[in-house]
Amino acid sequence: MKVLFVVNVEDLGFEEPLGVSYLSAMCKMNNHSVYAVENSATKIEEKIESVKPDLLAASVLTPSFSYMYETVSRVKDRVDIPTVFGGPHITFFPEIVERKAIDYGFMGEGEEVFTEFLNFLEENKPIDKVDNLVVKNDRDGLTKNRLRPLVRDLDTLPFPDRELFRDYKQFYEADVRSVMASRGCPYRCSYCFNKEYHKLYDGLGPKVRVRSVDNVVDECVELKDIYDAKMIHFFDDIFPFRDDWIEEFADKYSRKVALPFFTNTRFSVCSETYVTSLSRAGCKTLLIGVETGDEELREKVLWRRMSNKMMIEKAKLIQSHGIKIYTQNLVGLPFGSLAKDIETAKLNIDLNADFANAYLCQAYPKTQIEKMAREAGLIDDSYEVGRSFYYPSALKVDNKKDIEKLRVIFATIVNFPMLYKYLHLVLKMPMLPLRIMSSLLHGYKIRTVVLCYKMSMKVFAKNVKMFFMRRINSVFDREAEAK
8 A cells, every 4th residue: 555644844853753754664564655745735735646645644743733634634625535643642532533534543552553454454354453443433423442552572663764754854864863762651740641641551561661772773873874873862751771771772882883862861860870871872962851940839730759959969960971951841830930930940050951941831631730720720621732832821820921931031041040130121021032042042052962963064054944944943933922
């Protein structure tokens, strides 16, 4: 069969969509043809005309669902082609398959079940028993099949299909390539879907799985030798922190790959062994969630039990090994306040964060924080999720415009602590100059804190252009203005 994947290219920068790439690799192993196109009705129709696919597929997150569905629906009105949706959004909201423009849906982990689905379609076999499938029926609306157990041995999966995006230079020619050494997160923060994911897959295998070091290293060697990667981004929720694994990884990665990398972690897992091994392997930057400077808010609302003192101590340990810290923070929290968000900026100053990004809290449906906000009357029943966590939040919070301004200048305040004393004056400035200042600092810090490798002037110019062309980085994007 021929499958055409629709991808929100403009939202991704240089980060290739690994989920679709894994699906493509499995499809090709089973002799199916796979193509990719960006989320544009015109371009989708042109691609359909040229490759004649049998199926139009989309993997979507909750924020991007409406945007993706609108495009697919327009195409479906003009072209007779079956459609299938998968990804995190349909996993938690399978009822979206009731919509007119969606023919099939897949919940949960998809490589094995999606390939089986294609095989059955091609062989004209009944698909009604395919695991994870959601499909319309004539009786009661929807049939939701059982979930297949999670893949226990991730080494059995093929490497992501990098050739799928050969026509998209922002991915295919990127110096930085993405790898996932593991799947799953052991934590259940209130603003994340992970608690529901654990519940959904209860009894269906371990939720957190780690590839073997050799398997991860082999993929990185391929990226270095074949795709000329200059840096690796390990896209894990939390980079593996078991002592034996991380020590073996440091030995083999430093010898066979020796490319700088950055990844995500959590202050509480940053032991001396873990940090030393990451440094020895070539880690340049750790992306770490601080979220809020208020300990009570962090524990009772965000469900992250860790102290400010511990974070400051771990930050010193990390930086003593030459690793930079890129923090991630939430402002506009339910039960929070402008004063507490300012405390968050102060904590980042105390952490000596190399870069401190801030996002507006989005209470995504079916998360625990959304439940808390709804019960407290802080969110309307008919609210819509923004396309990005940089965009306005539907949460009802006091001083909302000032909190949005604080989000915009958050990194500037942290990197230039002398401004902290005059924050009340800065918050009175108009939004446009604050956005310009923020975008310039953000771009500079991406280059100096994240992309820590020897970059040619040509690549630098390309990255600058890509950075400022992304909607979320536009200083003139009215959608990103506070409501």
